[in-house]
Amino acid sequence: MRVVVDYDLCESNALCMAAAPEVFEVRDDDFLYVLQDEPPEELRAKVEDAVRRCPKQAITIEG
């Protein structure tokens, strides 16, 4: 599974961080940092939740 963020859409709402903090971090500069581009399979449910919760539909999962 590969996590792809469209930074043109991302507005750092930080919902992804709440859903999957292992993968997404919005830092105090209010930019989103993807901590793991290819998170392990056991995080899939959390990452999918992050995809669903993103107000900008900026996250997609490949694979």
Place this chain on the structure above:
Amino acid sequence: MGLKRVVIVGASLAGLRAAEELRTQGHLGTITMVGDEPHRPYDRPPLSKQVLAGKKPPESTALHGAGGSLDELALDWRLGESATGLDLGDRTVLLGGGERLAYDGLVIATGAAPKRLPGTDHLDGVHTLRTLDDCQAIRAALVASPRRVAVVGAGFIGAEVAATCRGLGIEVSLIEALPVPLERGLGHAMGAVVADLHRDHGVDVRLGVGVVLIEGSDRVERVRLTDGSVLDVDLVVVGIGVGPNTGWLEGSGLTLDNGVLCDATCLAAPGVVAAGDVARWPNRRFDEVMRVEHWDNAIAMGTHAARTLLAGPAGAESYEPVPWFWSDQYDRKIQLAGRAGPDDTVEVVSGRVTDRKFVALYGRNGTVVGVLGMNQPAKVMKLRSLVEDGARWEQALEVARG
């Protein structure tokens, strides 16, 4: 799994996320999705912002799944059709066209409809904003360069529409019967900050006044207010709240009380769940029966309701979210995690209100109940756990200021 046929009424965000969760959890049976609009599910927040401003095309609001497509969900669509009745005994949903859909599991996600100002139906130029079609009608009116727009109601929709109009260089009067904008969502003190934000951007903010009459021959021409003032306008956008779409459920046997009343697990009757704006349920975390009209709740509750349906009454878990919403106005992002009541204590813990970049906590009975941020998304999300944990007020202040 005992469910073969699931019917979802409401081709909405909540309905779609319920469908997605059913498939994720392995439901192989049919999912029929009924929607009274001709469109597949779409995202409503941009309708008062980017799409209304013309910065994004209407098509950009189409919702997709985690894999990028809705087709993989194999939904059986009934678009442009309204549900008109529910027979709980026979387990069937009646559609306006006469079709009867039998179900083993039913998800009610019919949302809510905007309240209208009485006596304005004969006038062109008076709009509410809920659907894509509403948005396009208002967009067309904005493109026609109105002299002034009256926005009636300074809730989220009204405040965002006012901001969008100012972004287009259009004169706006924002009219609110309560003393401050967003009072219901943010309380008085922070609502006052939002009033200042709109004044900063040149909005004619009229607070504590109501509309007496909207006048015009065919089209709106004037708005008369309770303080005696008269505004010459070409367009009125009314955002005075919504009511849950439960008309089709009258007499069905479901308990309708400002929404479909559910138990703590989102179950409204055997085999029937409800989610999103239309649903009311006891949120045990806050010891409050709530109906939440936020975008994020449509997702979380749609997902939860689907799980409840699959789990059955014995295995269902209670739905106890910390509500969250955001509102973009001008270049400010307002976010609230938790609940904000009119009598809560409010304390700014980071940044400054005058900079329009700050975080504030809401406290009630010695406990933190909400975190509000303006242009502080990371901090809001980090401090949300204080609400989740039900942190004591003094301790929350200490953490937030740390």
